[in-house]
Each structure stands twice: as structure tokens, then as C-alpha cells.
Amino acid sequence: MVRLTRAQQQARTRAAVLASAREEFIEYGYGAAKVDRIAERAELTRGAVYSNFPGKRALYLAVLVDMVEQANIPLAVEEPGSVGEALSAFARVWLDRLPLVGDAAAGGRLQLRSLAGVIDDDAGRAVLAQTARLEALLLALTLESCASEVTPPRRVRLAELALTILSGSSLVAELAPGFGDPFDRARACGHLASLDLADAWAPPYLPYIAPAAQVQEKWTPPADADDLLSADVVDLASDGVVVVLGGGRLGAAEEAVRTARPGEQVTIVVVTEDPANTGPLIRLRVSDLVACLRQVSPSPLPGHLRFVLDDDARVAAALGLADVGDHTEAAVRVNGGAVVARAERRGAAYAVAATTTARSEGAAT
Template identity: 45%
Template sequence: MQEHNRAKVLAAARDELAERGFRDAKIDQIAERAELTRGAVYSNFPSKRALYFAVLAQEAARTSGSRYPPTARTATDALGDFARAWMARLPLAGEDRRSASRLGRDLLPEIVSDERVNQPFSQLTCLSAILLGLCLEQLPSSKRTASRMVQVAEIALTTLHGAGQLAAAAPGFGEPFAVVRACEQLAELDLDDTWQPAHLPHISPARPTDQPWTPPALTDALRDEPAHLDDDGVLAVLGLHRLAAIEEALRAAPPTAAVTAVLVTSNPGELGPLVRLIVTDLRNSLRAAVAPSAWPRLQIIHDESGDLAAAAGVPAVSDATETAVRIHDGRITARADGYGACHAAASA
């Protein structure tokens, strides 16, 4: 019954939000559309914003990405295809204001309006840039000399988010294909982007341990397939203020080691849907741009219940959590906590 009511609320909210926009949408009207009480809406979603994020996440999940396998063979082509997939979901100038592509027009203004959402969104965008940059690093570029491409990815995402805001605020402004071509050229910029964090030499080593590892069965949100949590490697439990730290694990772990990011938050009802939205949007755009063989070895787990974190020995989580463990032969063999934990566990 709970899942049935949740589905009714989401469907009703989608219609209300498409018709009125986020600010003018009313919970009472959503309840009436769903033929439920106001209390039934709030029993499924703690706030109107959480419901809005959940509607956008559901819409993103319905879009599986490109129907055709990516063909890019260079970083330039891949970044162009990524930008093209991103721009394709933006509303057109003459499009019906109730269309699915217009649902997201209030997303960034709503994020900007609340500091409690700013930092998680910033870190989710950092995570997106890290993964896009790592994909681009696997592809050749004619002019680039630096090995790291995360800064290029950051500039591309800045450009695309700006284009999205203008598509909502000034329909018809600019030429989408020009934005795509501009993003393509970013892949050839030499930004002297190197991986040399000043704090890494000062990180304390991971502590040896020997504990059983019995993770629950969960889904890798990056690929939308069952996660391989029994594989040897590094598992990092990261609060939404610490997501960028996963690059430390990806850079330091041996080439054959699996790397898993377990995303946790002290406010899963409100922020969980936002996390799902951003990861799903990233997955859809990557599918259109980069062959799976060039994707990073990272798995992403949405751990809103905290069950996987508890299995890793982290019973209490917050948005500042950073704990990493090393998995080997079904055992936890090393552990690190706090700033630099991802690097320490990956280097153990």
C-alpha cells in the first residue's frame, strides 16, 4: 500500500509541478490529484522540495540514455557527445510549458535558496566532474599534455549548467549546437591539470584489522546493475560533504582493485532523491558519450538506509562522514577514518 500511495503521489506531483512550477505547486492540490490526504503525502515525502527532487529523479530514470552505443574515439568527440546528450533534455523555445523537459527549470534556483542543499549539490557536481574527467583521460587527445582532465570536465559542466539556466530563463536564446561545439574544444585545452594534493604525504596510514565482510545485495547506481561488493578493493563510506575524496581512492588503488563509493547522509528523506537525480543524469549522459570500457572502475551505492555503512563498521553517519576500508578475500583487512581515509585505505 505504501508503494502504491507513493506512486500516486509522484504522478500527481509531476502533473502539478509541470502545470504550476515548483513555487506555485501546492501540497493540498497534489493530495487532491492523488485522491489522498495531505498527511499521506507527507508520510511519503518530508517536504515539497523532497517531492520535487523525487519527481525529477523519476523522470531521469525513465530516460535510459542513448539508444545507440557511443562511437567517440577521442576525448573531443566524447565531450561533444556528452554535451549533446545533456542539451537534448533542455526545453525548446516553443515547447509546451507542461512538458517533462520544463520540470527541471526550478531545480538550481531551489538549490541556491538553501545552504543545506548547496554543499551536497556542490559535491555531487564534483563527483560528476571526476567521473567525466576520468572517462576523458582514457581517450586520446591531439594537443593535451596533462594526464588529468577533471578541470576540463568542471568547465564543461559549468558551461552546460549555465546553458540550462538560460534555456529556462530566456527560451530561444543561443544556439545549442554552438554550446556542443564549444564543449568539444574544451577537450583540447591544456590546463596543466595535475594530481598533486598537498595533504596526501601527511595522511596517517590505514589501521590493519581483520573483520568479516558480509555486504547486502545492492545496485550500482552508476551502471544501474547489481553491484559487486565482494570483489577485492576499496570501499569508501562518504557523506554528501565529502564526495570529492573518492578521487583519492581512484588514483591510489592498484589497477585491479575495485573501488566503491557508498553515499550516505543525515537527511536521506530530503537529499536522497537529489543524489539519485544527479547520478542518474550523469549515467544517461555518459552512456551517450563513452563506451563502457572507458568508464572508471567506480561503483556508486545509494545507502539511504545505512545498511551497507553498518556492514562496513560505520553504524552512525552524517554528511561529514569519511571512512574507507580495504576488502580482501571476504574480510575487512584495513580501515581509515576522517580526512584522507580514501587515500589511506587505497594505499594499504
């Protein structure tokens, strides 16, 4: 008889719980699903379920994350020819998840990655709103990479508009399946690219942000941080900007992305005070969006952009951030294996990204 290690047994138990939970949510939906029935399906105790997931919401989000990460998706083999083509292709991929008229309502909601009735508290909605801003930024960067201009204009407002239409399509499909033609919506999204939205990035508060502090600090980051955008391990010790954001401050990621020098590595590290619920929520939304983008373009996002979920706050701890939560915002510039500039609180991402390496090197000497 082969004796399993504790880690192997925990992994087996978690897999059994996820499989049973998926069956439960498909049959009953989120609202009517019961943890007791999930435990019975998995032939486990209720305590065994709760030892892996603190509640039904965490379990539901984990099921959705597992669905996205285990999906066998076809990847794009060539770049779209224009912003409109990219947006239309993205919409088609997104709308492909809409349930058919004859599909069961509960299973259709799971297929839609529906969060209706799941995120029902003010803190969760605030994080979801910030995550939506991050999704718009990632989609916008993909669209900007398809533009013909040498310096393409910002496309965040365009991305927000397209995501609003697609999210509305998902809600309609959940409440009234079969209404409307998804191909019409995909074409409509493609035509949005012709709109002049006067989308300039010039936040009025930037001139009032204090400069980053010039420092010279040892930097020993974790060596096994995973990039959610590429599934590769991130080298946090390499030169660039590292921004630590709470789940309620994800919109500040654009400040680092837009301010950093072209091609400079920018790593967004996300921390949260509720890693069992907020962490999976952010992982779900970002992983799902990136999976869609990879079906539109073989290289949809800038290679120098990294996104790390710091669920155990090890990266934050390495930066000396002991008390982190959903409103955390801190940033450092790494140069030559050391931290040479840092800032905290609102505007930290901009302050550090705007600090040049030359100034930092001068301060270090």
C-alpha cells in the same frame, strides 16, 4: 476482488502521488506548487502524501529522479574517436533537454531538472557543490578513456569547465529561452579538449595523511546493494576498496579512484543524515549524468568503479560506523572476505587505497 498487500498498496500510492506531483509541477512550477492540490489530484489525503514524502522538496526531487530513471534513452553503439568528439557528443546530449521558445516556463524547468529555488539552504548547497565535483570526476573518467595516450592525463578540470558551460546554458534557457545556438555551444565544448589546463593530480595534503590501520575483521556486507552506475548488484565482499562518504565529502572519491591499483574494485558508498532530500538529490545528479554518458559511449566508466547510495546506512553499519552524516569519511580494504585495513576522517579514502594487499596480508597473519 484481489486484495493488495501492504507493500503493493504503498507502491500504488507512491506512484499516484508522483504522477500527480509531476502534473502539478508542470503546471505551476516548484515555487507555486501546493501539496494540497497534489493530494487532490491523486484523490488522496494530505497525510497520505506526507507518509511517502516529508515535504515538497523531497517530492520534487523524487519526480525528477523518476523522470530520469524511466526515460527511454538511446544508447551509444560505438566509442567516440577522441576526447574532443566525446565532449562534443556529451554536450549535444545535455543540451537536448533545453526547452523550446514556446514551451511553458514551469514544464521547461522540470525538463531542465532545474534546482533553482529548490536547494535554498547552506547544507543543501554544500552537498550540491560536492556532487558537482563527483560529476566532474565521472565525466573526466569517460574522457580519459577516450584518450589516445597509454596513460592519459587527468581531465577533471576540463570536465569542470564543460559542465560549467552546460549548466550556464541551462540557466540561460530557464531565464531567457531561445537565446543562443546550442549547436555552437556543443562545438565549443568539443574545442575545449585542445586547451592545455596543466591538470595534474597532486593534492598537497597527501603526505600528511596517517597510514591506514592494519586489522583483521569479519566482513558481512549487505548482499543487495545496487550500483547506480551500472544498475547491477554490487558484490561488496569481493577484494577491493570500499569508501563511505557523506554527502558533504563526495569530492574525496577521487582520492580512492586515483590511488587504487589499476583495475582494482573501488566502491563509493554514500551516506547522509537526510536520506529523504539529500539522497534523492545525489541520485538525481549521478543518474542523470550517467544517462548522458551512456549516450556518448557504450562503456563510459571503468568497470571496476561502483557507486552505492546507502540510504538506510546498512553498509555503514556493517563496517561499524554507527554515527554517519554528511561529513562522514571512512574506508576499508577488503581481502579474502575480511577487512584488512581501515581508516576514518579526512584522507581515509587515500590512506586505505594506498595500502597494498601484500602489507595487509602480512598484518592479517
